[in-house]
Amino acid sequence: MTDQALPADAALPGKPTAASRTTLSHIMTASETNLLGTVHGGVIMKLVDDAAGAVAGRHSGGPAVTASMDEMVFLEPVRVGDLVHVKAQVNWTGRSSMEVGVRVLAERWNESTPATQVGSAYLVFAAVDEEGKPRSVPTVLPETERDRRRYQEAQIRRTHRLARRRAIRELREKRTAEGLIDD
Ligand SMILES: CC(C)(COP(=O)(O)OP(=O)(O)OC[C@H]1O[C@@H](n2cnc3c(N)ncnc32)[C@H](O)[C@@H]1OP(=O)(O)O)[C@@H](O)C(=O)NCCC(=O)NCCS
Numbered sequence: 567m568t569d570q571a572l573p574a575d576a577a578l579p580g581k582p583t584a585a586s587r588t589t590l591s592h593i594m595t596a597s598e599t600n601l602l603g604t605v606h607g608g609v610i611m612k613l614v615d616d617a618a619g620a621v622a623g624r625h626s627g628g629p630a631v632t633a634s635m636d637e638m639v640f641l642e643p644v645r646v647g648d649l650v651h652v653k654a655q656v657n658w659t660g661r662s663s664m665e666v667g668v669r670v671l672a673e674r675w676n677e678s679t680p681a682t683q684v685g686s687a688y689l690v691f692a693a694v695d696e697e698g699k700p701r702s703v704p705t706v707l708p709e710t711e712r713d714r715r716r717y718q719e720a721q722i723r724r725t726h727r728l729a730r731r732r733a734i735r736e737l738r739e740k741r742t743a744e745g746l747i748d749d
Pocket residue numbers: 567568570571572631632633634659660661662663664690691692694698699700727
């Protein structure tokens with residue numbers, strides 16, 4: 567993971583957020599439950615990764631791999647029979663990476679209430695070529711105030727990811743230089 571963002575490829579035309587926004591819907595089944603009888607968190611994470619991957623592939627026009635997933639939050643349990651909607655969009659783009667924001671909503675099978683938000687996550691995808699090497703992506707063009715807010719918030723998360731990684735690397739180098747070795 568590069569510490570300094572390289573500039574986006576100016577030769578690639580930008581793409582609006584709406585061009586790749588995607589919703590994946592799924593009815594939860596009994597085979598997807600944990601010991602408590604509610605849906606296993608890992609099943610929801612898989613749906614989140616699937617939806618985000620579809621968005622990243624659409625935006626970048628080719629293969630994209632998950633580089634990281636952070637801030638996965640489960641707000642409420644999902645139950646068997648619930649119709650789950652996983653809504654994903656590109657929040658931000660770098661040179662070869664994209665932050666995809668995902669919201670998870672559940673329509674309760676036994677209630678006539680509007681869908682409730684049950685989770686959310688942010689994933690970073692890297693677009694890759696045939697050899698698995700990072701390739702340039704089109705700059706995302708936020709269209710609405712909500713998209714612009716999400717873009718700005720994604721930039722904050724990107725700055726923090728890079729700073730945290732750099733700080734940990736520096737700490738490890740310092741400990742190694744001091745002769746401190748993990749047991
Ligand atoms: C993601 C991957 C392509 C990055 O390759 P790399 O050689 O480290 O390349 P770079 O350092 O140039 O990173 C490419 C981009 O991804 C971003 N990136 C890489 N690792 C990241 C991480 N852990 N978190 C956030 N962003 C990350 C970089 O910041 C860079 O963004 P930019 O081009 O927009 O500035 C590579 O680590 C990989 O193939 N990982 C496995 C992915 C995979 O198989 N996922 C499925 C899980 S089974």
